Amino acid sequence: xxxxxxxxxxxxxxxxxxxxxxxxxxxxxxxxxxxxxxxxxxxxxxxxxxxxxxxxxxxxxxxxxxxxxxxxxxxxxxxxxxxxxxxxxxxxxxxxxxxxxxxxxxxxxxxxxxxxxxxxxxxxxxxxxxxxxxxxxxxxxxxxxxxxxxxxxxxxxxxxxxxxxxxxxxxxxxxxxxxxxxxxxxxxxxxxxxxxxxxxxxxxxxxxxxxxxxxxxxxxxxxxxxxxxxxxxxxxxxxxxxxxxxxxxxxxxxxxxxxxxxxxxxxxxxxxxxxxxxxxxxxxxxxxxxxxxxxxxxx
DNA sequence: AAACCGTGGGC
DNA sequence: TGCCCAAGGTT
Numbered sequence: 001x002x003x004x005x006x007x008x009x010x011x012x013x014x015x016x017x018x019x020x021x022x023x024x025x026x027x028x029x030x031x032x033x034x035x036x037x038x039x040x041x042x043x044x045x046x047x048x049x050x051x052x053x054x055x056x057x058x059x060x061x062x063x064x065x066x067x068x069x070x071x072x073x074x075x076x077x078x079x080x081x082x083x084x085x086x087x088x089x090x091x092x093x094x095x096x097x098x099x100x101x102x103x104x105x106x107x108x109x110x111x112x113x114x115x116x117x118x119x120x121x122x123x124x125x126x127x128x129x130x131x132x133x134x135x136x137x138x139x140x141x142x143x144x145x146x147x148x149x150x151x152x153x154x155x156x157x158x159x160x161x162x163x164x165x166x167x168x169x170x171x172x173x174x175x176x177x178x179x180x181x182x183x184x185x186x187x188x189x190x191x192x193x194x195x196x197x198x199x200x201x202x203x204x205x206x207x208x209x210x211x212x213x214x215x216x217x218x219x220x221x222x223x224x225x226x227x228x229x230x231x232x233x234x235x236x237x238x239x240x241x242x243x244x245x246x247x248x249x250x251x252x253x254x255x256x257x258x259x260x261x262x263x264x265x266x267x268x269x270x271x272x273x274x275x276x277x278x279x280x281x282x283x284x285x286x287x288x289x290x291x292x293x294x295x296x297x298x299x
Numbered sequence: 300a301a302a303c304c305g306t307g308g309g310c
Numbered sequence: 311t312g313c314c315c316a317a318g319g320t321t
Contacts (some may be wrong), residue, residue, distance in 0.1 A: 049317040056307075057317090090305030094319085127319045147317045166300085167318095194317065203315065204310085234314055237305075246305050284304090 015157070015213055016180045016189050022212035023192035026199065031058065033191070039113035039138030041065055046130045047098050052089050060087055072111045074102035080297035083286065084253055092249060093284055097125030115139040142186030144176040149197025156201060160218030162227040244268045244277040252287060258294035
């Protein structure tokens with residue numbers, strides 16, 4: 001039979017293959033993607049990447065891998081050391097949970113990172129996304145992986161919506177339906193979809209002209225309709241407890257030893273809010289009080 | 300289910 | 311400038 005003279009559009013069946021091909025040249029060469037990266041290194045990267053941009057994670061991740069190349073190594077150090085090494089990645093409870101995860105891996109998994117999704121989800125700070133990412137990228141399992149990028153790609157490509165909206169359990173099945181059957185390709189496909197969302201199918205100004213699947217994108221075919229649902233409101237930061245907690249922790253991170261309360265007073269003027277935030281940091285285990293009443297990162 | 304948990308860069 | 315957003319998880 002003669003081949004078709006017109007360029008063949010991307011059919012629904014090979015979206016996965018097209019994304020795979022695209023990612024061969026377009027995907028970033030991130031350090032936690034290398035062939036020599038073990039599951040622990042992947043786990044650490046994934047936790048750091050929770051709500052934190054790649055560029056800020058990279059240098060810290062390299063430092064952590066050099067210092068604590070195994071769960072046992074991290075499990076052996078104090079929370080204070082881990083919190084300091086976390087630096088200003090944000091959401092420092094992640095650092096505590098990462099250390100707790102390291103302890104759990106030593107105690108319950110012989111110091112190794114399990115490949116089982118349920119076992120991973122049982123670890124502190126490891127949820128639906130991170131568990132599958134570790135199983136997939138760390139252990140080579142063909143797991144569907146759904147993060148904010150993938151939710152956005154699925155919303156547009158599959159459902160023709162402009163925005164992802166709230167997470168849906170069906171997202172997992174939606175990506176799985178696009179994935180190649182062959183396990184090794186399915187793993188690379190999971191990387192590819194995330195890359196598409198991170199580089200092309202971005203939130204604010206999608207670069208549709210550069211999209212490898214624009215011809216089959218339900219959102220484009222529908223004429224790129226505007227978002228329909230209620231605009232999700234963005235979290236305030238200035239003046240919130242999050243900012244105050246950050247200020248307080250900043251003082252404690254910088255200090256050599258225990259800090260007397262008056263020094264913390266300088267971090268935030270409002271005494272009521274300051275006190276509330278210090279209490280919450282104590283409850284979270286990010287701060288502890290010495291017998292003489294001073295404050296420090298937990299030894 | 301919705302609110303909370305840091306921080307900084309881009310537009 | 312102020313808003314939007316970033317490889318989520320927990321409560």
